[in-house]
Amino acid sequence: MAAAWSPSLGFCLNKGITRTWKFPSARSFTGKDKIKHGSESLIVTRKRFLGDLSTDALQSYQLSKVFASKTTIELKDQVSTRRAQVYDLKKVTSYLFRTKSGALIKVKVEKKREKYSIMVYVSSLELSGDDKSRLVMVWGVYRSDSSCFLPLDFENSSQDSQTHTTETPFVKSSLSELMLGLEFDGKESPFYLSFYLKLVSGKDPDGQELLTHRDTDFCVPVGFTAGRPLPLGLSSGPDDETWNFAFFSRNSTNVVLCLYDDTTTDKPALELDLDPYVNRTGDVWHASVDNTWDFVRYGYRCKEMTQSEEDIDVEAEPIVLDPYATVIDKYVSHKFLASLFKNPSFDWGEDVSPNIPLEKLIVYRLNVKGFTQHKSSKLPSNVAGTFSGVAEKVHHLKSLGINAVLLEPIFSFSEQKGPYFPVHFFSPMDMYGPSSGVESAVKSMKEMVKKLHSQGIEVLLEVVFTHTADSGALRGIDDSCYYYKGRANDLDLKSYLNCNHPVVQQLVLESLRYWVTEFHVDGFCFINASSLLRGVHGEQLSRPPLVEAIAFDPLLAETKLIADCWDPLEVMPKEVRFPHWKRWAELNTRYCRNVRNFLRGKGVLSDLATRVCGSGDIFTDGRGPAFSFNYISRNSGLSLVDLVSFSGPELASELSWNCGEEGATNKSAVLQRRLKQIRNFLFIQYISLGIPVLNMGDECGISTKGSPLLESRKSFDWNMIASAFGTQITQFISFMTSVRARRSDVFQRRNFLKPENIAWYANDQTTPKWEDPACKFLALGIKAEAEEEETASLVEPTEPNKNNDLFIGFNASDHPESVILPSLSDGSKWRRLVDTALPFPGFFSVQGETVVAEEQMQQLVVYEMKPYSCTLFETVSSTA
Numbered sequence: 001m002a003a004a005w006s007p008s009l010g011f012c013l014n015k016g017i018t019r020t021w022k023f024p025s026a027r028s029f030t031g032k033d034k035i036k037h038g039s040e041s042l043i044v045t046r047k048r049f050l051g052d053l054s055t056d057a058l059q060s061y062q063l064s065k066v067f068a069s070k071t072t073i074e075l076k077d078q079v080s081t082r083r084a085q086v087y088d089l090k091k092v093t094s095y096l097f098r099t100k101s102g103a104l105i106k107v108k109v110e111k112k113r114e115k116y117s118i119m120v121y122v123s124s125l126e127l128s129g130d131d132k133s134r135l136v137m138v139w140g141v142y143r144s145d146s147s148c149f150l151p152l153d154f155e156n157s158s159q160d161s162q163t164h165t166t167e168t169p170f171v172k173s174s175l176s177e178l179m180l181g182l183e184f185d186g187k188e189s190p191f192y193l194s195f196y197l198k199l200v201s202g203k204d205p206d207g208q209e210l211l212t213h214r215d216t217d218f219c220v221p222v223g224f225t226a227g228r229p230l231p232l233g234l235s236s237g238p239d240d241e242t243w244n245f246a247f248f249s250r251n252s253t254n255v256v257l258c259l260y261d262d263t264t265t266d267k268p269a270l271e272l273d274l275d276p277y278v279n280r281t282g283d284v285w286h287a288s289v290d291n292t293w294d295f296v297r298y299g300y301r302c303k304e305m306t307q308s309e310e311d312i313d314v315e316a317e318p319i320v321l322d323p324y325a326t327v328i329d330k331y332v333s334h335k336f337l338a339s340l341f342k343n344p345s346f347d348w349g350e351d352v353s354p355n356i357p358l359e360k361l362i363v364y365r366l367n368v369k370g371f372t373q374h375k376s377s378k379l380p381s382n383v384a385g386t387f388s389g390v391a392e393k394v395h396h397l398k399s400l401g402i403n404a405v406l407l408e409p410i411f412s413f414s415e416q417k418g419p420y421f422p423v424h425f426f427s428p429m430d431m432y433g434p435s436s437g438v439e440s441a442v443k444s445m446k447e448m449v450k451k452l453h454s455q456g457i458e459v460l461l462e463v464v465f466t467h468t469a470d471s472g473a474l475r476g477i478d479d480s481c482y483y484y485k486g487r488a489n490d491l492d493l494k495s496y497l498n499c500n501h502p503v504v505q506q507l508v509l510e511s512l513r514y515w516v517t518e519f520h521v522d523g524f525c526f527i528n529a530s531s532l533l534r535g536v537h538g539e540q541l542s543r544p545p546l547v548e549a550i551a552f553d554p555l556l557a558e559t560k561l562i563a564d565c566w567d568p569l570e571v572m573p574k575e576v577r578f579p580h581w582k583r584w585a586e587l588n589t590r591y592c593r594n595v596r597n598f599l600r601g602k603g604v605l606s607d608l609a610t611r612v613c614g615s616g617d618i619f620t621d622g623r624g625p626a627f628s629f630n631y632i633s634r635n636s637g638l639s640l641v642d643l644v645s646f647s648g649p650e651l652a653s654e655l656s657w658n659c660g661e662e663g664a665t666n667k668s669a670v671l672q673r674r675l676k677q678i679r680n681f682l683f684i685q686y687i688s689l690g691i692p693v694l695n696m697g698d699e700c701g702i703s704t705k706g707s708p709l710l711e712s713r714k715s716f717d718w719n720m721i722a723s724a725f726g727t728q729i730t731q732f733i734s735f736m737t738s739v740r741a742r743r744s745d746v747f748q749r750r751n752f753l754k755p756e757n758i759a760w761y762a763n764d765q766t767t768p769k770w771e772d773p774a775c776k777f778l779a780l781g782i783k784a785e786a787e788e789e790e791t792a793s794l795v796e797p798t799e800p801n802k803n804n805d806l807f808i809g810f811n812a813s814d815h816p817e818s819v820i821l822p823s824l825s826d827g828s829k830w831r832r833l834v835d836t837a838l839p840f841p842g843f844f845s846v847q848g849e850t851v852v853a854e855e856q857m858q859q860l861v862v863y864e865m866k867p868y869s870c871t872l873f874e875t876v877s878s879t880a
Helices: 072-084 368-372 387-392 394-399 438-454 488-494 502-519 529-533 545-552 589-599 605-612 649-654 668-687 718-722 724-742
Strands: 009-012 018-021 027-029 036-038 042-044 065-067 089-098 104-112 115-123 134-142 163-169 178-185 191-200 208-210 218-222 233-236 242-248 254-260 270-274 284-290 297-303 328-330 336-339 363-366 404-407 418-422 458-463 523-527 560-564 584-588 628-631 691-695 758-761 777-782 806-811 817-821 829-835 844-851 861-865 869-876
Touching: 104 218, 115 191, 115 218, 134 178, 163 178, 242 254, 254 284, 270 284, 363 368, 368 387, 387 394, 387 438, 438 458, 438 502, 458 502, 458 560, 502 545, 523 529, 529 545, 529 560, 584 589, 589 605, 589 628, 589 668, 605 668, 605 777, 668 691, 668 724, 668 806, 668 869, 718 724, 724 844, 777 817, 806 817, 806 861, 829 861, 844 869, 861 869
Parallel strands: 065 163, 363 404, 363 691, 404 458, 458 523, 523 560, 560 584, 584 628, 628 691
Antiparallel strands: 009 018, 027 178, 036 065, 042 163, 089 104, 104 115, 115 178, 134 163, 134 191, 191 208, 191 218, 233 242, 242 284, 254 270, 254 297, 297 336, 328 336, 758 777, 777 806, 806 869, 817 861, 829 844, 829 869
């Protein structure tokens, strides 16, 4: 029977707790009943033990050396015995190495019950004819540092400056192979067996060292396997009994997998120094560990240069988060780590995306926390400010006619810098869950999406893939691949991601696919989209790989893709010609600027006309007006009510107008003018071709008192909905939404209006002076396109229908304008639907009010438009 030694080993874990181990319980296979012990030893030195630093003294340990018998018959018996015990075999893993001389070394690791057996075979190596010629394996075991072998007899060792490895000789098999075997107690895994070979002869008793073809020691994982390089991140093995870790880092010379066994400690319970030969494929480091261990979280240490033993400093190598982790958690230092637990299953039931055609969208942009955080929401404290809170307020969205919500960034982000500075791309922010945990946020978000879908509302996400938080995120993994470095405009200082680098491109695509498949998200709005066009060296690209890949990705085929060139780092939006492949829509910055300019009396008529008709200067390149997302205000910059209340010199870029007095006022004339301007902004937004994007709080007059800063935005005050202002504006928005739906032939189009169906007028029906800044009045007549007879017959003749013409007037001047409405030859009449100058509730009407000529014999209808007002007329039959 084979003898074995199992010395007791005590050591201090990183948590400062001393444990006693029997590690490793090693024996060498030599024959059925014989074993030879040796007392020779080879001395090596190392400085760090299991990740801890020894600064003053090195420890020494005497490791027994076991010699093996060279009896071929006994070796056969050993192999035969192992074959007879095949029923105990649970796992077999093989590793193949070669030396510079061409010798092949095969290592087979077998797990039998609670033991690990290791067989090492050497072929293509001839021993000399010397009687003293033999091959010896010099070996040790380690975990977190390949220069530091774990001692076998920690408690009995003396505190000198020396440590030891073990020498075990090979025996020759009948197949002319050299072989030896070791056995370890499975409870002490995982660890690495590290060794090199020594060829000893009579002429060279010290022996000739044989290393790998890379001039390194041989290294074999025990208790875990090399794993696989794909997919990146954490995945389960084929039998769901193992965790596979895959982590990209091209420039790291060493990567350490750090595993944590509870949720309270700040230090890893176990660190595995991944071997670059066994645990690396290309630029991906990988390992597979049994999921029977009580580890709950993990991270990585990355070393980008080889350090000498004197320079090793663990704390200088921060533990980084796996970019592909799908569940993350905070540990005591408030940094994120990846969780080893999967997202719990979720019952989506009959959920299906509303799949609303692009041209029919009515979008409401909101901040998840700010939407329901205010106490006026009357939601429980664990629901207010969460995804669940958004779901609870779905009735408000429905009352406005909203069919899509655009959520400000919800990826895990830096709490210091805000939601536009993400630290992770695969998990929702933990604060948005009812119990402020990532798992809670995941469940809450899925429930929100499911409820909104059931109400016919799509969920769009603002996403930031062009930059990250200054610390954390992808920093420290492979900065030269993930980030721009040393480019113009201090790109590296702003943590700009190198988006079109293949590695970053893959990360972005995997993130988008994950949100679509796991959370049923319906589309994405890409913040700072102009930076997606920058190449790996900072140059502008005409066909950026990432933008093109997103456009043609099959998993993203049914989603909405929106480019928003606003950059949180530079505040001002950029104007670029965005490549689209007929898939990308755009948040229309020119629309915002031109409408603001017109209503403050600074713009020219041609700009307004272009925006109202769908921004043909931008979208006649194979897309259409439905690809224009039209906004007046956004979360950065002035709110809608502040646009008409503040216009100091410091707000010049906002293109605002205070209507005669800065800030708060009690003057009735100023207040009435401001109210009309707010109505005008909303009116123009809803009658323009394209997609209206309403900003959270604009419907009830939320103000930042003139501050354009993002952090100045306030939580939604639900009491303001019931105010006089909130009541009339919410009703007006709802009305305009219904007008868009009823006249979808005009306002919800994928194609531009035909030129023959449009007529532009000055107030006297003459041609407008398009480029004259002094002209502040414009009118538009739209002739309805002929419909199919079958469709038209379904419409009630007494109800306004799609066969009716429209007339729209815009007066941005400070004096009234007498407008001549186009004559009607078929006996129809003009019916006024909107006049923003009239008092509430008469300034809009579903039924409308018929306008006629003042005198019966007069053919033309003249309508007086008050200063700063807009009107909408529709024809109805004379019998209506």
